[in-house]
Amino acid sequence: MSKKPRQFHLPTFGLMITSLLFSASFSAESLNAESELLPSGRELAHSYDHGNCLACHSAPTDKNAITRANIAPPFVDMKRRFPSKDELFKQIWDARATYPETIMPPFGAHSILSEPEIRRIIDYLYTL
Numbered sequence: 001m002s003k004k005p006r007q008f009h010l011p012t013f014g015l016m017i018t019s020l021l022f023s024a025s026f027s028a029e030s031l032n033a034e035s036e037l038l039p040s041g042r043e044l045a046h047s048y049d050h051g052n053c054l055a056c057h058s059a060p061t062d063k064n065a066i067t068r069a070n071i072a073p074p075f076v077d078m079k080r081r082f083p084s085k086d087e088l089f090k091q092i093w094d095a096r097a098t099y100p101e102t103i104m105p106p107f108g109a110h111s112i113l114s115e116p117e118i119r120r121i122i123d124y125l126y127t128l
């Protein structure tokens with residue numbers, strides 16, 4: 001009895017590769033779609049039920065920021081005052097790292113905002 005050499009069935013193999021490539025690109029696409037579905041940084045910062053930064057901070061250069069908040073420093077000149085987006089990220093993720101007694105909610109550490117949401121808020125802050 002002769003042993004048949006093991007062979008790849010070329011069409012099947014090609015189909016496997018194609019479907020792998022297809023599923024990889026498909027999941028990347030749905031990820032992009034997901035991040036496009038996120039509210040803008042501005043919407044998050046202004047929203048009452050999510051970011052609600054305007055409960056404590058004012059944004060004097062944003063004419064549509066409706067708030068009389070004066071509990072925390074106003075959002076002004078953010079790009080110059082916080083040239084490092086990472087530093088800004090840390091402050092929003094968990095303000096306790098800088099001021100252990102802060103009343104600012106630890107938005108990231110307490111899962112109030114996700115990492116992509118905080119990044120969007122930072123993009124908005126950089127416009128102020």
Ligand code: HEC
Binds near residue numbers: 045054055056071074
């Ligand atoms: C409950 C009040 C409160 C809320 C809500 C709040 N913060 Fe704050 N935040 C503060 C206080 C108070 C400070 C001053 C420093 C400290 O105590 O941590 C501060 C400081 C900051 C700073 C540093 C500002 C500076 O000029 O030094 C940034 C940036 C900041 N907050 C961003 C945000 C963002 C973005 C949000 C919304 C996602 C937010 N904060 C929501 C209270 C708040």
